Amino acid sequence: MHKTIIPIIDFQQIDNPEHQVTIARQIYHACTEHGFFYVSGHDVDDELQGELMEKSKLFFALVESEKLKIAMAKGGSAWRGFFPVNAELTSGKPDKKEGLYFGTELPDDHPKVNAGIPLHGRNLFPDYPPGFDQTVLAYVDAVTETAQLVMKGIALSLGLPANYFYSKYTSDPLILFRIFHYPTQAPKPAQWGVGEHTDYGLLTVLLQDSVGGLQVKSKGEWIDAPPIPGTFICNIGDMLDKMTGGLYRSTPHRVLNTSGQSRLSFPLFFDPGFDSKIEAITNIPDNIREQDTSQRWDKTNIHAFEGTYGEYLLQKIGKVFPGLRKEVL
Template sequence: MSISVIDMRAEPAKVAAEIGEACRTHGFFYITGHGVDEDLQARLEQQSREFFAKDVEDKMRIRMRLGGRAWRGYFPVGDELTSDKPDRKEGLYFGAELPPSDRPLHGPNLFPDEDFRQTVLAYMDALTNVGHALMRGIALSLDLDSEYFAERYTRDPLILFRIFNYPPGGDEAWGVGEHTDYGLLTILKQDHHGGLQVKSQDTWIDAEPIPGTFVCNIGDMLDRLTGGLYRSTPHRVVGTRDHDRLSWPFFFDPNFDADVRAVGQRVLSTEPRWDGANVHDFEGTYGDYLMAKVAKVFPQLTEKVQDFPR
């Protein structure tokens, strides 16, 4: 069982058909022909490695607590949870560069230096364009107008970008345990080491790095928007034993104030989710939904994102 590779330069109808097939099978697919500059990606990788090679004291100069409600900055190994268990990774959190705000997930980023700032902001702009292109393909795959999601949810998307470093872990098995992404769409850049595994029909598939591609996957919100037709797929990260592993997940999500409603009737499924939850039970805005997720991933930041003015 292989994961599809989709060339974004193909005719829109062909791209849409291939995306639809991938979303109905594995929920994961690779994309090529995305137009993201290779030199930009190389700079991002080099600067990321240089940052994580620093002493912890240097990295903590931009720790997440200094980012406040904007939810930006560095966290050390063990600070982020998946299914209530600490992940064996450290990371940097970024989002759209915005003025200071009382609203959670809105505000300025924390950067170690100006060069890194320019690289990250340029990369986020490039991936935002890819996200819009993918959502047009997803809309066409559902026999909707190509701008359906843009007009209702993603004209001004909520952008979250992460850089993760998985240090060598001895006998520890997992960098990140089994989970689904909670947003709309994830676009992942991997380094050459691999480690990502996708669960399809009770079988774990290695999503091996393919040069020049990104790995894309459905999040729980696209599962909800499509009424379960496109189901978010569990995945995990295998731990590393003798080398660091870097990854760059980019999350393209609905606007914070978007009222998320299904496109059509719910597709009933008897297959239980990995966490026993039901993404179709939620009512409210995407911001309401996301704040509940933040509290589970970073419980120490809960007091900073609760009781915010709406």
């Protein structure tokens, strides 16, 4: 098994009161020390994960003209579909990856779609491989349930009721699911697979293949976050950082794939509802909210933001795909 200082937390007994205190303490330690932790004891089927990986390999092996049949430009404001290598930017620099954007599948007559709310609508699925759509949607549903359990543990770790985040933010979460393919790179590239960044929302639940390449900036030092069989790796997003006044800090991370093999990763971004007003958690002392923005990757102070999660997210994504900005903003 790969070694890492990022802790592994077993969530199998998260609903058992006899185990909740121990799990909550482990989460608190992980979130204050690293902003990352591995989740074991989840219920996401191994066979479903394997099926997702195999079908993703088949899709990315297609010639680019086939993949572009579901280009993101065709997804409109739902922000779904395929993008090629160098099309996504981090801090203004192209990433060495290609990928697929998915989300909660909503019909055209859904009220949020009718209202024209960005990031809501139908997915764009390829014709090949067959059944990719069913596999993706089944996986999204399964991992969303896991994310709800993890957020229950995070609530307990903060001394809050277990349903705190569900009742305020995630009864109807914004689910953004990505499948990324990273070609192999030279050891000292001028370009990262994905550059240093933090995630925008509450929680990211990441499945990695066996290749590795994820690096986490823990206490100012870059450390590896290798794949560990049977686990997901989770990290805090900007909104949880803001809610906790920086007690749980959203941690920068990046990807460099020098393995000599292609790498696949499957992040599910479990975020507050689009219209959720982001508020500070009142039982956390308001004495750590000041932040040295010069040290943050994007030079911004997330604690200065006031508004809904949708407003925050739309500010960010236009910088990731500037060519598609008018389709969403």
